Amino acid sequence: MDASGTAPATAPKTVFKQKVFSGVQPTGNLHLGNYLGAVTKFVDLQDRYDCIYCVVDLHAITVWQDPPELTRAIREVTAAFLAAGIDPKKHIVFNQSQVAEHAELAWVFNCVARLGWMNRMTQFKEKTGKDRENASLGLYAYPSLMAADILVYRATHVPVGEDQKQHVELARDIAQKFNNDFGPQIASHGFGDAFFPLPEPLIQGPATRVMSLRDGSKKMSKSDPSDQSRIALTDDADAIAMKIRRAKTDPDPLPHEEKGLETRPEADNLVGIYAALSGKTRADVLKEFGGAQFSVFKPALADLLVAKLSPITAEMRRLKDDVSYIDSVLADGSARAQVIAAETMKSVKDIVGFVRR
Structure with missing residues (x-):
């Protein structure tokens, strides 16, 4: 009940524009698994959605990267996107580190996500094995940053392989908890009953997870010594x-x-x-x-x-070989991405209660 003794009106249901976000890590040579599991799906989705495709270089440094090699790899992944047929004029292609709002929203999500949720993430366990104490905090918090990558654009669909589906489910949990925790503020700022959508994983085609040519029980990987x-x-x-x-x-x-x-x-x-x-x-x-x-x-x-x-x-x-062109694509994409991301963060700060300029 409000001060007049009447029940407040139910916030209208929020309708989200359908939008795709996904990213590829710039860690070594791209392989067939990246192509079939991600890049071809990116190309196919262009005709049906507004798409935002990201070279996720912040994720890459959760483990040590040689700086000159990281620079080369960022450009190589971008070249692969373009060579496969992604149109950087109709859609957005950029590298994550040029849009600071990814990291900014990730901190808010670190404060929304629960430790129990993070402890259930199987990829962290697989990547660290028995040497968990020596893993970076970034590797542990990786799924929270992935949720921010998606939700800073309020994306509704995420093309992923089976191994990343759990991280999209975590993004849904974080979005739902944020919407629940800040429901009254979300409604009072005119966003209806939810600020963030609950993103859906898009797992398409017969080879969403390509396995090693030497061992059919293991995923094809850039880190395999062979x-x-x-x-x-x-x-x-x-x-x-x-x-x-x-x-x-x-x-x-x-x-x-x-x-x-x-x-x-x-x-x-x-x-x-x-x-x-x-x-x-x-x-x-x-x-x-x-x-x-x-x-x-x-x-x-x-x-x-x-x-x-x-x-x-x-x-x-x-x-x-055309470094200036690749860098211009990333700069243009980053500028366009930041316009969207900055608007999201402006609203998040208002909803959370921060004082901003």
Whole structure:
């Protein structure tokens, strides 16, 4: 009840404009897993959403990075975005560290998120193992910064791989708690019943998680000591063919149905890669190659990889050499991103109760 004895009106339901945010870490050479799990999805989403794509360099330094290599990697990821077909004029492409509001909102979220939530994050446990005491505080708080990355633009959808889905769920929890904690202030500032949306993960396609070519139980990774475990986007045709030829498999022919892949992780991985590159389902691939030996399937997969990746590799190399152009794209994208982020932070400060200029 208010002072007059009447119940206050229920705040109107907030309607959020659909918007996509996602990012890629600039840590070493990009590989096929980055391309199929993220970059191709980014390109596909351009026609349906307003998109904001970020090189998340603040996340990269949660573990030590050689500074000159980090600079090179930021530009390489940007070149990959552009080479794959992301339009930096219609959408926003930038690097995270140029927009200070990411870190600013992350601190507010550090004060909203609960330790119990952070302790459930499996990636921190996987990355640190038994050496947890020597991990950086940044690595532990990484999911809170990821939530800020998404919500500083009030994004509604996040294309991610399966391994990042838990972090998007945490972003939803943080957004919900912020909305609940500050509900009256949110309504009084004219934002309806919620200030932040609850972002939805977008997990698309048959190869959202590409596995190592040497071990089908492990994710394809830039940190794997074996270069044979991954297809780098900078690999030439000969390197791709050699890595696929050497990829670990088993002695049996490919099955005719997907059920036959359930206990064969390496076979499942290669079929999934073929499916994703060709735009087919695993079932379609097995209709074509079921019963075939890997001596038949591997050359077909290598040819498909070369056909799909070679144009992107060539364009990446051209763009990487044009440093001034890459930096201009990042500067333009950062300026446009900051306009949105600054407006969000202005409202967050009002809602929380900070005094601002």
